[in-house]
Structure formats: structure tokens, C-alpha cells
Amino acid sequence: MDAGAEAELDLNHKNSVLKPQRSDLHAVILALGEADSGLDVLARDIPRGLLPLGNRPLLFYTLLALERSSFDHALVVTSQKWAYRISSYVDELYVLDPLVRSYRDSVDHRTEHTSSFSVVTYTVGDQVGTAEALRQASSRLEGDLLVLNDDLVTTDLHIYKMADVHRATDSSLILSFLGLPTNAKSRDSKAKSKGEPTVSECVALGVPVDGTSQDGLARVLAIQPDADAYDSFYVPGNHLRLFPDLRVRRDVKDSHLYILSHFAVDLLVKEKSLSSLSRDFVPFLVRRQHKLGFAWQGDEGHENYRIRPHQIRATKDDPVVCTSFEVGDDFAMRIDSIADYMLVNRMLVSGAVPYVNDLLQRHGFVQGQNTKIGGDCCIGKDVTVGDKSIIQKSTIGSNTKIGGSVKITNCIVMDHVTIADGCTISGGVIGTNVQIRERSSLKECIVASTVNIGSNEDLRNEILEPETGAL
Missing domain, CATH: 3.90.550.10 (Spore Coat Polysaccharide Biosynthesis Protein SpsA; Chain A)
Structure with a gap:
């Protein structure tokens, strides 16, 4: 054999x-x-x-x-x-x-x-x-x-x-x-x-x-x-x-x-x-x-x-x-x-493991005008980024839709996430199939899968699960 x-x-x-x-x-x-x-x-x-x-x-x-x-x-x-x-x-x-x-x-x-x-x-x-x-x-x-x-x-x-x-x-x-x-x-x-x-x-x-x-x-x-x-x-x-x-x-x-x-x-x-x-x-x-x-x-x-x-x-x-x-x-x-x-x-995306440096390759995605995406980001397939948005030191999963004037810093955003216009997200993890509505701010938050976050929310150091997510 x-x-x-x-x-x-x-x-x-x-x-x-x-x-x-x-x-x-x-x-x-x-x-x-x-x-x-x-x-x-x-x-x-x-x-x-x-x-x-x-x-x-x-x-x-x-x-x-x-x-x-x-x-x-x-x-x-x-x-x-x-x-x-x-x-x-x-x-x-x-x-x-x-x-x-x-x-x-x-x-x-x-x-x-x-x-x-x-x-x-x-x-x-x-x-x-x-x-x-x-x-x-x-x-x-x-x-x-x-x-x-x-x-x-x-x-x-x-x-x-x-x-x-x-x-x-x-x-x-x-x-x-x-x-x-x-x-x-x-x-x-x-x-x-x-x-x-x-x-x-x-x-x-x-x-x-x-x-x-x-x-x-x-x-x-x-x-x-x-x-x-x-x-x-x-x-x-x-x-x-x-x-x-x-x-x-x-x-x-x-x-x-x-x-x-x-x-x-x-x-x-x-x-x-x-x-x-x-x-x-x-x-x-x-x-x-x-x-x-x-x-x-x-x-x-x-x-x-x-x-x-x-x-x-x-x-x-x-x-x-x-x-x-x-x-x-x-x-x-x-x-x-x-x-x-x-x-x-962060270490993997920044090239800590030499033979996976190809992680930094960006798949085909659509970005609007005046959008800034840092070289220390990893972007998945079929991602859409709106006008005037800024993404730094972050990983964005596939099939994610990001609106205009959104700022994302030092985050992990998993697949199939929707982030509406004017949101600010820093230092957190966003699970799959999460929806974040307009002008919400999340700092150092952990958001479980399928959570819906309403408009104009201001959240700090929160762990959000489906039963606790702001609707």
C-alpha cells in the first residue's frame, strides 16, 4: 500500500x-x-x-x-x-x-x-x-x-x-x-x-x-x-x-x-x-x-x-x-x-511568521472615494468599503459591508458583518453576521455572532451577546 x-x-x-x-x-x-x-x-x-x-x-x-x-x-x-x-x-x-x-x-x-x-x-x-x-x-x-x-x-x-x-x-x-x-x-x-x-x-x-x-x-x-x-x-x-x-x-x-x-x-x-x-x-x-x-x-x-x-x-x-x-x-x-x-x-498580519506573509494580500474588494486602508490590514473577499472610511491595523472578513465615514482601528471583524455609516470601532472583535447601525461607537467591545446593535450607541468595554445586544 x-x-x-x-x-x-x-x-x-x-x-x-x-x-x-x-x-x-x-x-x-x-x-x-x-x-x-x-x-x-x-x-x-x-x-x-x-x-x-x-x-x-x-x-x-x-x-x-x-x-x-x-x-x-x-x-x-x-x-x-x-x-x-x-x-x-x-x-x-x-x-x-x-x-x-x-x-x-x-x-x-x-x-x-x-x-x-x-x-x-x-x-x-x-x-x-x-x-x-x-x-x-x-x-x-x-x-x-x-x-x-x-x-x-x-x-x-x-x-x-x-x-x-x-x-x-x-x-x-x-x-x-x-x-x-x-x-x-x-x-x-x-x-x-x-x-x-x-x-x-x-x-x-x-x-x-x-x-x-x-x-x-x-x-x-x-x-x-x-x-x-x-x-x-x-x-x-x-x-x-x-x-x-x-x-x-x-x-x-x-x-x-x-x-x-x-x-x-x-x-x-x-x-x-x-x-x-x-x-x-x-x-x-x-x-x-x-x-x-x-x-x-x-x-x-x-x-x-x-x-x-x-x-x-x-x-x-x-x-x-x-x-x-x-x-x-x-x-x-x-x-x-x-x-x-x-x-x-496582529502579529500574523504584521508578518511575524515569514512564510505566511501572503496573508497581507488583499482580495478583490470595492472601496469608495477618499477611503484609506492601511498596509497593516488584511481584507477578505467581496468586501465593500464606503466613501471617506479609514481602516487601520485590522482584519476584515469576507462578505462584509462597511458604510461611509467609518473608522475601524485595531479590530478583528469576521465574515458577513454590516457596519453602517458614521460608526467608530476600535480595539475589539466583531463576530459573524453582526449588524451595527448608523453612528454607533464601540471601544474595546467583544460582540458575539448575530448581535444587532442599534443607532447612536456609545459602548465601552462591553461583551455583547444575542440576548444583551442593543437593538
């Missing part, structure tokens, strides 16, 4: 198994569709993986990064509720994207081989956690797994580096951490007051006694999700002997990108009580490391002995090793709040 034929297997059939091909890992995207509380206003009638970034779905960036990382295929695990919409995108719309077609043409030209990347969807029940979803899908997979959530936007370089760590170590789990910006603590406090999830983790990392880690690697010795929710943090005492320069950090968050060895996957299958990968299974694996103690390679008695992350091995009776990889300058961001969603959109 050739690569293309194997990728067409129906993985919902009990006898179908997908094997790794060019890559030594099998890629799994968890696109269960349910948004975190910080995004649920926008993702109630659309799966999170299809939320638009630069007028392309979140899933687009994940799939393209995997394709550029030499994966032959990817398995997208989704729920019954969103199965049709997710499968429709990956089966039809993704392959027709001009950027995907351009990349595949360039690969075909350079290698004289046809690009064989394909995507298979696998459906699990609704209200299933990420650990249970992967547990169900794992029976259809062979080999080690690279697992991504659909809330991560990253590049092929990040995935390449993670795969290199996998090849260089015998880790059971490799997880990458994203550094938080300096204002993360204040942002977390604001997020909690708005009901958004806390993003930071408390993690103990074992690093060499000289205070450095090799190639950004460290041994994960303890981890506590939602660091701000706990006053205490337990680190086993024997770690202090093995890692004299052990460090506890609260300025990172789990990127939701993991590499699991087949041994770790077997443990996941056995531990059926674990529901979430990040909150349950990852802490379980980290604790499992010191259940039977550590062993290491090297001459401990040597005067200049240094413990390196790749030298530490678990005992042969319980071969669990958890390794961290901290993302450096590579582009990688996790979207778990509206603030993150807007930030990532």
Missing part, C-alpha cells in the same frame, strides 16, 4: 491503523471544538479550530506547520458536534488554500515528487476531555506521537526542534513551555476577574549545577497547573541532591505541544480516570518519574561532574523521563483568551 492510499484509511473502523512514514512521529491535533472560558463568547457557534486569524482558521496554521515539518499525514481528533465542519475544512478548504497550493507546487518543483501530506479526521463523543480523546484515537495509531491542541499557533521550526529533542533523548514526555511577557501577572489578574482562565504554571526544572541548560532543555521534576490557584508547591527532596541548582518558575505556561513515547501512550490507555492531558496526565507522568527513584550516567565522583538533562535516566523498572523545551525566539503562542487572540492576529 502506498503512502497516499494508507492515509485514506477510515480510522473509525476498528481494523484501521495509521503508521508513521517519513517522520518518526505521528501527528495528532486535538480539535474538540470547545473553547476555554476566555473565548466562549466567540466560539459558541463555531469550533475553536475554525476561529479566523488573518482570515484563515486556526487549524490552517497548525496543518501547514506540520506539512512543512515533513509529516506525511496528520490525524485531527474532533467531537461529534463539530465533526462535519472540521472534516469539511480539512478535506476540502485547506487543500484549496492558495498558500498551501503554492507551497506544494514549490515542493514538487524542488524534489520532483508530489507532496503526499494528507489529513484524516477521527470522531469521539461530545464532552470528552483531551486525555480521553487521545486515549480513544491511540488505538488507531502506531509509534510515538506528537500531540498539539488547536489553540496553539506555531511554526515548522518549533516542531523541528521538538522532534530533534525526541531523537536525542529517551524521554517519555517532552513538553514545551512558552515564556510569559513581563506584564503577565497583571494580565492574569484581569483575566481572572473576567472569568478567563489562569495561564501560568508552576514548574520545577532540574538544570545542571553550573546554572545552564543544554540547548534550552531541562528535566521537569514537578509541575502545578494554574499556579495562582495554589499557595504551596511540592518538590521531592531527593531532587535537591540530583539537581543542586533546581529552579522553580512561575513565569511560563504549557504550550499544549507534547511528544509522547509509545510507553507514555500505554500508560495513558491504562489510566482511564485521567481526563485532561495538561491538568491530569502531564502531572501524573511527572510524579511517576520519582516513584521508583532515578539513575544516571557518568562519573559522579569526578571533580568537574555536571548533571545534564540528557544524562538522567529513570530506573529500568519504570522508564519515565519528562523533559522540558522552552521556546526561544521561535514564533509560538497559545490562544486561551480574547487578548491573546487579538495579539496573535
Whole structure:
């Protein structure tokens, strides 16, 4: 059976198994569709993986990064509720994207081989956690797994580096951490007051006694999700002997990108009580490391002995090793709040990811006289902009109608939106099928899909849903 034929297997059939091909890992995207509380206003009638970034779905960036990382295929695990919409995108719309077609043409030209990347969807029940979803899908997979959530936007370089760590170590789990910006603590406090999830983790990392880690690697010795929710943090005492320069950090968050060895996957299958990968299974694996103690390679008695992350091995009776990889300058961001969603959109449109600079291409749209549209904008198909309107630092979705004398700054406007004459909108997100009538002003507002906003409204820092929208 050739690569293309194997990728067409129906993985919902009990006898179908997908094997790794060019890559030594099998890629799994968890696109269960349910948004975190910080995004649920926008993702109630659309799966999170299809939320638009630069007028392309979140899933687009994940799939393209995997394709550029030499994966032959990817398995997208989704729920019954969103199965049709997710499968429709990956089966039809993704392959027709001009950027995907351009990349595949360039690969075909350079290698004289046809690009064989394909995507298979696998459906699990609704209200299933990420650990249970992967547990169900794992029976259809062979080999080690690279697992991504659909809330991560990253590049092929990040995935390449993670795969290199996998090849260089015998880790059971490799997880990458994203550094938080300096204002993360204040942002977390604001997020909690708005009901958004806390993003930071408390993690103990074992690093060499000289205070450095090799190639950004460290041994994960303890981890506590939602660091701000706990006053205490337990680190086993024997770690202090093995890692004299052990460090506890609260300025990172789990990127939701993991590499699991087949041994770790077997443990996941056995531990059926674990529901979430990040909150349950990852802490379980980290604790499992010191259940039977550590062993290491090297001459401990040597005067200049240094413990390196790749030298530490678990005992042969319980071969669990958890390794961290901290993302450096590579582009990688996790979207778990509206603030993150807007930030990532701005970064993508401004060219933060080199190979998606074509996002700035403007499709055919109609604009009136004396209209100004900044070069830092992304405009979708079939958009109409009236006379004397100004659009800056914004993304405008397809089939949107914008009246005259409208000013839009630093906004995400989704598809099929109507904005009447004289409106001013800044620093917000406007959902699909929203209507905003004449001379209304919205500043830093989040507007859910299908909301109608009346004339002459002056709204500040509001979250507008269908039952609360001004009519």
C-alpha cells in the first residue's frame, strides 16, 4: 500500500491503523471544538479550530506547520458536534488554500515528487476531555506521537526542534513551555476577574549545577497547573541532591505541544480516570518519574561532574523521563483568551511568521472615494468599503459591508458583518453576521455572532451577546 492510499484509511473502523512514514512521529491535533472560558463568547457557534486569524482558521496554521515539518499525514481528533465542519475544512478548504497550493507546487518543483501530506479526521463523543480523546484515537495509531491542541499557533521550526529533542533523548514526555511577557501577572489578574482562565504554571526544572541548560532543555521534576490557584508547591527532596541548582518558575505556561513515547501512550490507555492531558496526565507522568527513584550516567565522583538533562535516566523498572523545551525566539503562542487572540492576529498580519506573509494580500474588494486602508490590514473577499472610511491595523472578513465615514482601528471583524455609516470601532472583535447601525461607537467591545446593535450607541468595554445586544 502506498503512502497516499494508507492515509485514506477510515480510522473509525476498528481494523484501521495509521503508521508513521517519513517522520518518526505521528501527528495528532486535538480539535474538540470547545473553547476555554476566555473565548466562549466567540466560539459558541463555531469550533475553536475554525476561529479566523488573518482570515484563515486556526487549524490552517497548525496543518501547514506540520506539512512543512515533513509529516506525511496528520490525524485531527474532533467531537461529534463539530465533526462535519472540521472534516469539511480539512478535506476540502485547506487543500484549496492558495498558500498551501503554492507551497506544494514549490515542493514538487524542488524534489520532483508530489507532496503526499494528507489529513484524516477521527470522531469521539461530545464532552470528552483531551486525555480521553487521545486515549480513544491511540488505538488507531502506531509509534510515538506528537500531540498539539488547536489553540496553539506555531511554526515548522518549533516542531523541528521538538522532534530533534525526541531523537536525542529517551524521554517519555517532552513538553514545551512558552515564556510569559513581563506584564503577565497583571494580565492574569484581569483575566481572572473576567472569568478567563489562569495561564501560568508552576514548574520545577532540574538544570545542571553550573546554572545552564543544554540547548534550552531541562528535566521537569514537578509541575502545578494554574499556579495562582495554589499557595504551596511540592518538590521531592531527593531532587535537591540530583539537581543542586533546581529552579522553580512561575513565569511560563504549557504550550499544549507534547511528544509522547509509545510507553507514555500505554500508560495513558491504562489510566482511564485521567481526563485532561495538561491538568491530569502531564502531572501524573511527572510524579511517576520519582516513584521508583532515578539513575544516571557518568562519573559522579569526578571533580568537574555536571548533571545534564540528557544524562538522567529513570530506573529500568519504570522508564519515565519528562523533559522540558522552552521556546526561544521561535514564533509560538497559545490562544486561551480574547487578548491573546487579538495579539496573535496582529502579529500574523504584521508578518511575524515569514512564510505566511501572503496573508497581507488583499482580495478583490470595492472601496469608495477618499477611503484609506492601511498596509497593516488584511481584507477578505467581496468586501465593500464606503466613501471617506479609514481602516487601520485590522482584519476584515469576507462578505462584509462597511458604510461611509467609518473608522475601524485595531479590530478583528469576521465574515458577513454590516457596519453602517458614521460608526467608530476600535480595539475589539466583531463576530459573524453582526449588524451595527448608523453612528454607533464601540471601544474595546467583544460582540458575539448575530448581535444587532442599534443607532447612536456609545459602548465601552462591553461583551455583547444575542440576548444583551442593543437593538
